[in-house]
Amino acid sequence: MSFADLPPRAHPHTPPRNAALPAFCTPRVLLITLLLGLGVALLLAIAPGVAEDRWVRLGTTAWFVAWVVLITTGVLCGLQKPLCRLSLPWLLGGVMSILLAATGLISVLAYQSLTQLGWNPFESQTEFLLHNQAIALVVGGMGIWIFSLHWSKTRRVTAQTKAELDALHARIRPHFLFNSLNTVAALIETDPKAAEAAVLDLASVFRAALHAGDVSTLSDEIALSQRYLALEQWRLGERLVVAWVLPITPLPPIAMPILSLQPLMENAVRYAAERSPTPCTIRIECVLGKSAVSLLIENPLIDAAKLPVAGGNGISLQNIRDRLTLMFGDRASLRAGEIEGQYRVKLVLPLDGHGGVA
Numbered sequence: 001m002s003f004a005d006l007p008p009r010a011h012p013h014t015p016p017r018n019a020a021l022p023a024f025c026t027p028r029v030l031l032i033t034l035l036l037g038l039g040v041a042l043l044l045a046i047a048p049g050v051a052e053d054r055w056v057r058l059g060t061t062a063w064f065v066a067w068v069v070l071i072t073t074g075v076l077c078g079l080q081k082p083l084c085r086l087s088l089p090w091l092l093g094g095v096m097s098i099l100l101a102a103t104g105l106i107s108v109l110a111y112q113s114l115t116q117l118g119w120n121p122f123e124s125q126t127e128f129l130l131h132n133q134a135i136a137l138v139v140g141g142m143g144i145w146i147f148s149l150h151w152s153k154t155r156r157v158t159a160q161t162k163a164e165l166d167a168l169h170a171r172i173r174p175h176f177l178f179n180s181l182n183t184v185a186a187l188i189e190t191d192p193k194a195a196e197a198a199v200l201d202l203a204s205v206f207r208a209a210l211h212a213g214d215v216s217t218l219s220d221e222i223a224l225s226q227r228y229l230a231l232e233q234w235r236l237g238e239r240l241v242v243a244w245v246l247p248i249t250p251l252p253p254i255a256m257p258i259l260s261l262q263p264l265m266e267n268a269v270r271y272a273a274e275r276s277p278t279p280c281t282i283r284i285e286c287v288l289g290k291s292a293v294s295l296l297i298e299n300p301l302i303d304a305a306k307l308p309v310a311g312g313n314g315i316s317l318q319n320i321r322d323r324l325t326l327m328f329g330d331r332a333s334l335r336a337g338e339i340e341g342q343y344r345v346k347l348v349l350p351l352d353g354h355g356g357v358a
Contacts, residue, residue: 030073037065040139064110068136071102092148096140103136104129179266183235198234201227215327216258218293218349219251222286225261229282232269240273245285254293254349257323264297264320264345272299272343291352297345301338317345324349 045058075098076083083091107129115121121128180202187195216224229242265282273280283298317336324332324347331350336343 033069033073034066036143037069038062041065044135060110060114064106064132067106068099068102071106072099075102092144096137096144099136099140100133103132107132180231183231187234194234198231201230201234215255216260218254218256218295221256221258221261222246222251224259225265225284228262228265229269232265232273236269236273238279239276240269241279241281243281243283245283247286247288249288251286252288252293252351254351255327256349257320257327260320260323261295261347264347267317268297268299268343268345272302275302276300289351292348292350295347295349297347298342301341301343 041061111125184198268282285296287294321334333348336345
């Protein structure tokens with residue numbers, strides 16, 4: 001079966017995102033921000049020169065800071081898309097403005113509420129507002145300075161990782177080409193027509209791989225893997241059985257790093273089908289969930305001591321994890337291990353973002 005007639009790969013485009021802006025809508029970021037705010041409240045409560053009861057001051061200050069954090073984080077979450085389009089100076093200025101506005105709003109409401117409950121203020125509402133604004137300005141400035149240092153380090157790490165991934169791309173393609181050429185060379189003597197079909201499949205694979213950028217889609221990666229396994233079936237014959245279990249509905253246009261699936265298929269062929277004395281079945285199943293799509297790759301466990309790891313000619317699973325982390329952060333995962341005599345690789349991709357659906 002030839003896949004040469006499949007159309008060329010699409011060139012998905014992912015809108016640029018300001019890497020300096022964290023995902024404020026995640027529970028992890030909200031929890032960290034609240035803990036930092038409570039730390040500031042504790043410092044204000046134990047500061048020397050406080051006349052009132054420190055526990056009362058800690059409670060009221062923590063209540064005040066918590067509301068400022070929640071409002072600031074909520075506004076940043078709601079405005080995340082437009083903020084992503086700003087340059088770094090405008091972004092930091094916008095974050096500071098939102099923090100000061102939230103502090104001013106809570107200051108006015110807190111002053112009026114506490115005075116109605118019998119609190120005897122030592123300063124006027126204007127002084128109370130300016131006092132809190134000054135604290136927010138200092139704390140926010142320190143936070144932005146620390147954040148700028150962290151962002152600068154992140155940019156350096158990202159650039160280094162990108163260079164490593166470029167080197168990985170340069171290594172994957174020749175390795176794949178050499179294996180495929182060996183397949184074609186073996187078919188020329190035994191079955192010239194099969195060799196011709198294999199050459200067409202090989203041309204289709206490299207037309208897809210070489211004309212795409214660093215980003216592909218899940219459907220394109222599956223099509224590329226089908227072409228690759230077709231080439232391996234020409235080489236291994238009855239020793240390789242491929243079972244695809246794909247959804248009936250069209251796959252969502254999830255963007256993912258190019259050549260993320262084909263190395264997993266290559267590992268399954270190399271560590272199972274090539275070593276098995278009997279026909280070996282590689283099963284690939286794609287499962288669509290509400291928030292993620294999972295791809296399961298299973299093959300018989302032939303030799304547990306020679307599984308795909310770093311080193312040798314096999315593609316390291318950790319390299320693929322690094323590529324997924326660079327694109328998705330901790331929202332994507334790649335796990336591998338033995339389950340009931342089968343070696344299973346499970347790839348999970350999020351549906352929210354990078355071209356996915358909500």
